[in-house]
Every structure is written in structure tokens, then in C-alpha cells.
Amino acid sequence: MNSKIWLSSPHMGGNEQTYIKEAFDTNWIAPLGPNVRGFENDLESYLKEDVNVAALSSGTAAIHLALVQLGVSLNDEVLCQSMTFSASANPIAYQGATPVFIDSEPETWNMCPFHLETAIKDRIAKGKIPKAIIIVHLYGMPAKMDELLAVANKYEIPVVEDAAEALGSTYKGRKCGTFGDYSILSFNGNKIITTSGGGAMVCNTLKKKQNTIFLATQARDQAAHYQHSQIGYNYRMSNISAGIGRGQMEVLDKHIGLRRSMNTFYKELFKGIDGVVVFTEPNEQLFSNHWLSCIVINNDAPFTKEDLFNKMLEANIETRPLWKPMHLQPVFKTAAYYGEKVSETLFTNGLCLPSGSNLTQKERDRISQVINSLK
Ligand SMILES: *Cc1c(COP(=O)(O)O)cnc(C)c1O
Numbered sequence: 001m002n003s004k005i006w007l008s009s010p011h012m013g014g015n016e017q018t019y020i021k022e023a024f025d026t027n028w029i030a031p032l033g034p035n036v037r038g039f040e041n042d043l044e045s046y047l048k049e050d051v052n053v054a055a056l057s058s059g060t061a062a063i064h065l066a067l068v069q070l071g072v073s074l075n076d077e078v079l080c081q082s083m084t085f086s087a088s089a090n091p092i093a094y095q096g097a098t099p100v101f102i103d104s105e106p107e108t109w110n111m112c113p114f115h116l117e118t119a120i121k122d123r124i125a126k127g128k129i130p131k132a133i134i135i136v137h138l139y140g141m142p143a144k145m146d147e148l149l150a151v152a153n154k155y156e157i158p159v160v161e162d163a164a165e166a167l168g169s170t171y172k173g174r175k176c177g178t179f180g181d182y183s184i185l186s187f188n189g190n191k192i193i194t195t196s197g198g199g200a201m202v203c204n205t206l207k208k209k210q211n212t213i214f215l216a217t218q219a220r221d222q223a224a225h226y227q228h229s230q231i232g233y234n235y236r237m238s239n240i241s242a243g244i245g246r247g248q249m250e251v252l253d254k255h256i257g258l259r260r261s262m263n264t265f266y267k268e269l270f271k272g273i274d275g276v277v278v279f280t281e282p283n284e285q286l287f288s289n290h291w292l293s294c295i296v297i298n299n300d301a302p303f304t305k306e307d308l309f310n311k312m313l314e315a316n317i318e319t320r321p322l323w324k325p326m327h328l329q330p331v332f333k334t335a336a337y338y339g340e341k342v343s344e345t346l347f348t349n350g351l352c353l354p355s356g357s358n359l360t361q362k363e364r365d366r367i368s369q370v371i372n373s374l375k
Helices: 016-025 034-047 059-069 090-094 113-125 145-154 206-216 239-249 252-269 305-314 342-349 361-374
Strands: 052-056 077-081 098-102 132-136 159-162 182-186 199-203 276-278 293-297 336-338 350-353
Touching (some): 034 052, 034 239, 052 059, 052 206, 059 090, 059 132, 059 159, 059 182, 059 199, 059 206, 077 113, 090 098, 113 145, 113 336, 132 145, 145 159, 199 206, 252 276, 252 293, 252 361, 293 342, 305 350, 305 361, 342 350
Parallel strands (some): 077 098, 077 132, 098 336, 132 159
Antiparallel strands (some): 052 199, 182 199, 276 293, 293 350
16 A cells, blocks of 8 residues: 555654754753744744734634633624634634634635625624634635725724634735734644644734733733732743744745645646636735645536545545535534525535645655546
């Protein structure tokens, strides 16, 4: 049996272990230390826009702390893109708040500005002003930020930007992860860079960063003894993980180039096959890191999604349906939903394909073989 081809697997750059060794040599084996600061600095210079970054234990923790700082609490409502990974929405429940889900638009697959405004108007008419809006850049594709922020600003509702999948993507030349009142990144094992597990909060003021770190380290007041006036969390990134992150930052742009070349590879491969659309930027104002390359298989295609999924599986190649929308999830079945069937149709017809920056020519050939056998 050929070895497994993964959708997206960790791809080390080479210097990660140097930073980890430094941590061992200086005994900074803790959720603080020079690598944490170094990794934060690296992210700040990469993202530009004078952002302030706090490295945390996960992207989920970052979303949670964003909602905490926006004052989201019991019975509040939070608007969230329906088509996303559950981690975007779970922290709403952690706060005892209620998610309200919004459909995608078909160009970027992200939150539809029209349905967002419809939802806000209706929630206000029903008596509640939503506390926050969680916008995602799915698979690295930037959402329509101008339109979405215009709606958010009109109703003065703060935005949490979930850029977990979009480090290195840009919208009109500006990096994703710099648009929100709070923005978050993830460095989980399958993301474009990894710290084995980790995340970050990107803040537009130093004060927000300091408060994020305060909350992430048990909200300890200024005193010699341990005193607490607020509930805190243990969400800081470890100095070991941050060492991996520093090594990964050195190869981030190179790895984005390789992910984008996987997208080009699929465009070539599916060229001339009716009914199969490779997900790409709708115009030059959007630049996707193409974290995952995805296709939509319509009815006029010569094969079904299931055919392709099963053939790939037989060849030991991982593929995966697109994210199942949150309003279709058993756990959120009572949540309100605004939209039509865009996210549902994408879920029915879409598939994610192996997209790693570390795929070899031999592995690409194995993928080509399966797809060509279905033509
Ligand atoms: C991965 C991911 C998260 C969560 O990040 P973790 O670091 O795994 O907690 C949140 N939102 C989206 C869209 C993601 O893909």
C-alpha cells in the first residue's frame, strides 16, 4: 500500500528545533519566555498595520477571549457565519450566549453581507441588538470585508475576525487578521503553519493585547499575593510551541507559494472537465493562501462527489467534504438562521483535496492518476 496522502500535514522549515533547543538550554519551559515574545514580534511585523499580537494556546481560546472582552454573556446573541468549523461558534455557547447563523455568498463562500443586514434588522425588531459578528475567511479565501464592515459599522456591532485559515491571505492588499475589533489566528497541526497546537489574538491596540494576556494568565491583580477581581483563564502559549512558530514564520511565504501551486495544479487537472469548479479568487483584489484547495462537483460532471471520495480513499488519499454548516449541526439545531441554500449546496457538492505545501511530485502523480481515471 502506498503511504497516506493527507489533506494538510505539518511541514517543518528546519529551524524549529534550534528555537526549541534554546528554550531547553535557558530553561524557559513555560507559558512565557523569549520565544513567545519573539513569535509575537514575528507575527506583528508580518501582519503590519501596527497590530499587537498575543500568543495563546489555541484559536478557539482566542475567539473565547474576544467574546469575553466584548462583554458577551448569558442570553446575548452573536451572529456567526454558518459555513465554518465548529470552533468559530463553540465559544458563543461557552459564554451562555445564543448563536444566530448567517448564510454564505457564492463568490468567496464567506458571510453574505445582505443576509447579515437582514439578520441584524430582524434581531433588533425582535428586541435584541446582537453583541458581535464572527466573520471567517474560509479555506484562506478573504471574505467581502468592505461590505461586511459597512454593515457592522452601520449598526455599531463589533467584529471578531476568524482568520484561523487565512494567515498570509490579503484583501485589497491588507493582510487577513487585521480587520476585526479582535482577530484570531490558529496554529493547529493542519493549518498553514503550526506550533503543534496554538493560536493568537491580533489586537488593534496595545491595551487590548495587555488585557488579553491578563485574562489568558488567570486574571491576577497587581499584588504580591494572589488576588483576583475577575474570572481568568489559562490560555497562554508555551515557550516550546512558540519556538516552533518562530521556525515556521521563516518559511511561511514559501509555503503559501507551494499551497498556491497546488491550486494551480488542480486547475490544470480539472481543465476541460464539465461541471467541476476549482475554488479560486473571484478577482485580483483577493489573494488566498489556498490553505485548502476545494472543488465543487455539479450534476453535469462525469463523476459524483462520492465517486471521487471513494476512488481517492482506495488509493489511500484523504479528501473531505466542505465544512457542514452550523445551522445543520445537531448541537445548534434550535439556532436561528438567515439565508438561503448557498452553504447547504456547497456542503452537498464540495470536496477538499490534498493541499499540503509538502506534497511531492510522486504524490501529485498519484492524485492525477485517480482523477484522470474518472474523466
Ligand atoms: C482551526 C480553526 C479554528 C480553531 O483553531 P484551534 O487552534 O484549532 O482552536 C477556528 N476557526 C476556524 C475557521 C478554524 O479552521
